[in-house]
Amino acid sequence: MHSFAHLDDSKSDPEFADSLIEDVAVKLREREFNVHVVPFGHFYEFNMHVKGPSLAKVFKKI
Template identity: 55%
Template sequence: MKMLMFDTESFWFETFSKTLEHVEDVKKEEKIDNAAVVFMHVEMEDEERKNKVMKSALKNFKWYLNKLDKNKIVLHSFAHLSSSTSSPEFAAEMIYEIKDKLEEKNIEVYTTPFGYFSEFSIHVKGESLAKVFKEI
């Protein structure tokens, strides 16, 4: 898994086009202020090491939120961080399991619709820690 994490003032998105036929039709627009935004890419090799990847991702997200002193995170599937790509079903499963586990820790979690290209606008803060890349 690869994760590009941002400390944002605001993140706005609107669904643009459906990329997977089997996902439900969604038309969504949302703006989330003052959150960590994570562009995440689930890789093919993650399918064989799901528990390790899940544990490490959760640890990284909690570490990042703690460093930013935030309790709000946006998970955005972004299949452009690696040439290795898991099945769409596995990627969606990972994202929604991570979402559930973070919510169990009383973290406010948002997700962009899986299986869609979205138009987005992101206001990232300027500090060094506002832009972090992690690879699991």
């Protein structure tokens, strides 16, 4: 899991965001998902392959 906070101007408190990401990761692991959490505040370059339309991986503000 990775925070995409840089994509929007509306942000929560960093401690809350970090806690939320960890809580979601724990719940996914409890359901036997393989979860990796990027250290909060770090930036990594990665490639993502998503099934479906090419826009399936684009950030959308709701």
